[in-house]
Amino acid sequence: MSDARVTLAPVTDVLPAPAATSAALEVLHRVFGFESFRGRQGEVVDAVIAGGDAVVLMPTGAGKSVCFQIPALVRRGTGLVVSPLIALMHDQVDALRAVGVRAEFLNSTQSISERQEVERALLAGEVDLVYIAPERLSNDAVRGLLDRVAAGPGLSVFAIDEAHCVSQWGHDFRPDYLALADLVGRWPGVPTMALTATATDATHKELTSRLHLENAKHVVASFDRPNIQYRIVPKDDPKQQLLKLIQDEHKGDAGIVYALSRNAVEQTAAWLAARGVDAIPYHAGLDARIRAANQSRFLRDDGVVVVATIAFGMGIDKPDVRFVAHIDVPKSVEGYYQETGRAGRDGLPATAWLAYGLQDVVQQRRFIDQSVGDAAHKRKQTANLESMLALCETVGCRRRQLLAYFDQPTDHDCGNCDTCLVPVETWDGSVAAQKLLSTIVRLQRERNQRFGAGQIVDILRGKRTPRVEQHQHDELSVFGVGADISERGWRSVLRQLIAQGVVQVADDYGTLGLGALGPAVLKGEHPVRLRHDLERSSSGAGSKRAAPVAADLDESSHELFEKLRAWRAGQAKEQGVPAYVVFGDATLRALATERPQDRAALSGISGIGAAKLERYGDDVLSILAA
Template sequence: MNDTPTARILRDVFGYAAFRGPQQPIVDHVTTGGDALVLMPTGGGKSLCYQIPAIARQQAGLGVTIVVSPLIALMHDQVGALHEAGVEAAFLNSSLGGEEAAQVEKKLLRGEFTLLYAAPERLTTPRFLALLEALRERGQLALFAIDEAHCVSQWGHDFRPEYRALSVLHERFAGVPRIALTATADALTREDIVERLQLQEARQFVSSFDRPNIRYTIVEKKDGLTQLLRFIEREHEGDAGIVYCQSRKRVEEVARQLVEAGVHALPYHAGLDASVRQRHQDRFLREEGLVMVATIAFGMGIDKPDVRFVAHLDMPKNIEGYYQETGRAGRDGERADAWMVYGLQDVVNQRRMIDESPAAEEFKQVLRGKLDALLALAEATDCRRVRLLHYFGEHSEPCGNCDNCLSPPAIRDGTELARKLLSCIYRVQQANGISFGAGHLMDILRGKDTDKVRQYGHGSLSTYGIARDASESELRAVLRQLIAIGAVAVDAQAFNTLRLTEASRAVLKGEVPVRLRESVADPAPTRNRRRATVSAPAAQDLDVDAQARFINLKAWRSEVARAHNLPAYVIFHDATLAEIARRQPRSLDDLQEIGGIGARKLEAYGEDVLRVCTDS
């Protein structure tokens, strides 16, 4: 490894011997004053891409780095982690009282910080801008780092209007370099970030979006909660995880039912009192084996490395949201699962939300296109990862680690069934002048003698009973495909009734084939989990003595974390503890060779770690 200033910071402060992936060119570019737009997947080490330049520029006498971050909890934990590494950092947010905030401002002007974290709405206030002006006049404004930069884009999945005001950084502080970072942005979102933040001259660093340690599984929803419980019991008993639901009510129901089933779970949504949300988030970050059931209000900036699964009980709005949310699993690089159930009602609900939106039609068309891409991923019969990466413009080969690769689904031709369904929609519309919903249309096709069939005289239609051999599940699969390709529209203004579109004609003529995958609502376990004496994947190849050391090291780490009011992983990651347990170091020099132990942590904890290893 080159003994450059940034390489020394990486080794001495953060305890790592080498940069990962594109970190080094990003760090070198920003350290020398270049602007950058960085797209790097969750767990790829984005924070180091601005923290190391911040330290290097501060050491060169260039002053403080201002980090724009959208979440109070994230600021707190990142500042805590920097303190543990021996870096002077602070935050300014609403959790501070007036006197505390004033003290931070005074220290900022005295040049006592290397990094200062602030929310976008605070950064753009006249008071804060005046502080920045004062720093610039003294030549003490080193860098702006804009985290979660996709929030600036109306096409992004976490759009926050206050991010738009960050254009002031370029307008008023043009000589100060800027780095914008995000884990998720398609080409459209990327263009919007560049335009909104005026980063046209910035160098773009786009890493691979691949997260090979995550296994993607998408199954048909039949009884979502039962399927979820079976998934957790079979593959993730005792593991930390996140379960996403679309509504607050559903979050509360699922959390309660998981607890009743013996799963350690908590709810999180915007309707809860702020103090309850904060308490639940703190517990999730600090406790092991806790499952958070949440709306998408939870998750952005969650740095917990040992989340072993992310489950969706309802379909997200788009692939960006899906990728961002699933990316919260396996940040430590160890195996993790992204599991989702979805059904026809999910498709209908998402279409309805778009159609009922007050947005302009052009915007709605973009949203429909994004939803269609997610539907195509859900209905795919080939490699999920190939599909997912293709969406972000990245070529890949079949991964061998998604449900379709591991258990290739049986495929059959559903074109004739699709034509029957479309014909039925046409016939009932022709007969009654009104449209009907999916359930009634399926009753007609399957020849059911219901009150509604008799009421409207649909037993006499030519399409009555023409799909008696088809199951309701098969018909729903066909309908999902037809909605996905735009051959059927859902009328949200008329009780989710179905109608034909221009694209229906090609299917009716047999010009567009419809391929169906055999329904598998509850696949067999994707792996046989070896129940080890420790659940951390990083430690499951340790021998018995090393596992005992690992358990004792974790217990020691928990005590330190509680004393410092920080998540345990901020002290040391599981991977670092596992390596310590494996090597059983005898001296501080031995300990210094292990990744993740910088000079400050070696000084603060080295003797204690050696004592735990000796006593184990």
């Protein structure tokens, strides 16, 4: 790919703010093909170019990478980027090389000769950006190499990506990240950046403290992702619900499906594949070669759906993921936000879909009880889960609740989540709750017994199952008092009562007891309002769905868009790179609608910088003119 590279001479070492802005904008346009910075990118870039440290919290898709890439290209020397996922470094470097940046990586997958060549290029000042895995930076030889680079060609910026990994409050703590604190300040005059796509206030404070960045510029952008439609549906038959979502709304789209267990991942991927979906599994237990091949297929091919555990996804740069689905409830809002944020990084419409049921609540509560760790750790896990359950059960705007969790309250509803598109009806569930609680209490007091959801629902509905008759539960005074509510309805009631703390999972076997609010509800001192979610669509927001990427293009523009996609796929396959490395969907849309007829007009299309104009200009103009 060397023919696509252009030499990017650094503009200067340190510039005052106005000059920095000018230099940064010039590089932004020439290299990446963008006319202006988005959101608060420019603010960060100027501060770092001027030599300052920065802590950057921006949502996935907001362009965090630009915040360290531009300063690295403007300032003298090589930008050092710490990235936790070795498997993705190759694609990150390919994407930079495609726009003419001299990018390299150093990690354990390289041969000795490959590492030596990168080290030689670093010492010769022939590298603009180098990506390094955090564990490599604990190596004295690597630190010594970087010391020599700093003393020679120079280090332009020290960027720690996915910086929430340094925090034990974060959802993806990694011990290797703690050692990075030793490197902050090791190279005087080199600005340090910590960047993450998700962090609560506690995570933000801890990573700031651990990395000694109290005096840095702190930029916390809005965590709102308005192009993502959030939908949480009652779990009925999750695989069928998922298939309906894909077939009705995302046929041929790239997507990520998250499941809790490795077994569920493999079963779901095979089940979808048998029904015509190009689905592949990904989890840590797969053979490393299969795992790498599946990840590569997802990144490089169009329309692949990967079914995965949370081992998959951090740092995924694929911008055209059109949906992220969860068939099990995540453990925290922070994890949910990070995972759903992998959808729609290109700013085009995307769906975040979650199927959520009673067993999810029972299972997650049980996981916490069984987890290793002290009482404080379990309280933290419980608080995380309760925030997630509150998001699932809310009758208000989901986006408002999500933003409030990240201390970014808003006073208006979003209009693009399921509860906004199809408002939720509520009902007074106080009497139903009292019936259920009475059943739990009578089993304990009169029979000294605890049971799980199935037996309690059978008793309430007056269902004489073999187990009910075996224990003579049909003789209880509460037998049949809830016959007016269906089994599905009672499971919905019970799920919500557990989420609200009225009922609790009492032991490892999933038996139920009264929660903290249970006694007050029984006495009529605490009213209970419940969602009426039984009639809601199994896939979510009815007919009000996220619009397909090319939905608003007229017939000829849509046809041109598909021709450009086909050409892009051929280019990507020929080069062995992901399709988005050639051009993103947003750039193809702009080409299909604006139809530039010469190179000057082509250079004005967002996403087409100097290197891509030189490499692809003639091909694209030929397609547009046909």
